[in-house]
Amino acid sequence: MGEWNKIHYCFFDRAKGHNSPANWTGSEENKQIVRAAFEDWKAVGIGLEFEEVDTPADAEVRIGFQQGDGSWSYVGTDVLEIPLNQRTMNFGWPLDENYYGKETALHEIGHTLGLPHEHQNPKAGIQWNEDAVRTSLSGPPNNWSPETIEYNILRKIPMNEVEGSDWDPNSIMHYQFQAELINSPAPYNQEGIFPTPGLSIKDKDWLRKFYPVLESNDYIELKPFVSVPLVLSPGEQVNFIVKPNISRSYKFQTFGEVDTVMVLFEEENGDPRYLADDDDSGTDYNALITHKLLKGRTYILRVRLYFASASGETAVMMW
Structure with missing residues (x-):
């Protein structure tokens, strides 16, 4: 019965005959980083399998590499509502040229598994320097609109929608933030927030709970x-x-x-x-x-x- 807990993913690739824009096709190096990130999530010991398929119509998760479009993913079952010729995940910068490339892939796969941003956890208690946040994220590489900044950073997830641990500043679902973007709490308003690379202990514990191995x-x-x-x-x-x-x-x-x-x-x-x-x-x-x-x-x-x-x-x- 383990096959019933399989998520299929596909990389848009014009060379394979996919009817998709050419700029959705990523390099083999970038694809390999995403494959390794799926393997890291599987290695946690969750009741999910991940399988790469060649055809977008056979995949719940469809991945593009449109540069300049940001790195993003639909969250949880929202991916199931996206037309089969559209992306459910995108990587907007070269993962193989960035020290945090694999962390970006782990983060976006976390969204696909239903995880929201950890810095929006209402238990975090982060007080933002909102003007500084807007100035920073409206420029490169994000180039976000005011609405996107509000939705991805400043907005707190309603308390009745939260199931998980208290704030985990090392979560893979947490962004990095410079100290000048944070008013409180200390010491983050002096040191900033820079999560340890990879999946945190709490990330792994909660995913095992949310996706138990099923017999x-x-x-x-x-x-x-x-x-x-x-x-x-x-x-x-x-x-x-x-x-x-x-x-x-x-x-x-x-x-x-x-x-x-x-x-x-x-x-x-x-x-x-x-x-x-x-x-x-x-x-x-x-x-x-x-x-x-x-x-x-x-x-x-x-x-x-x-x-x-x-x-x-x-x-x-x-x-």
């Missing part, structure tokens, strides 16, 4: 019109296997007052292929997916608790 008996069979009650802890995921005996449209829904994200996959040659998802986080409705399933095929439904403050009882049903 075959961790999958629950979900049958039509049978409600399955669940008690979920923050970040906990439950996996259902679905084997329909009739080809038709089915509905999948969570019930209760917890905030969840639900994703449906179909098995294809032993690999999971994304079909649909719904995220009810921060809303007053339950996650709901409607999709046609075919008799004789195998499907997986994943349900994960999203908000730390919304843990508790729920139920899942298909009909």
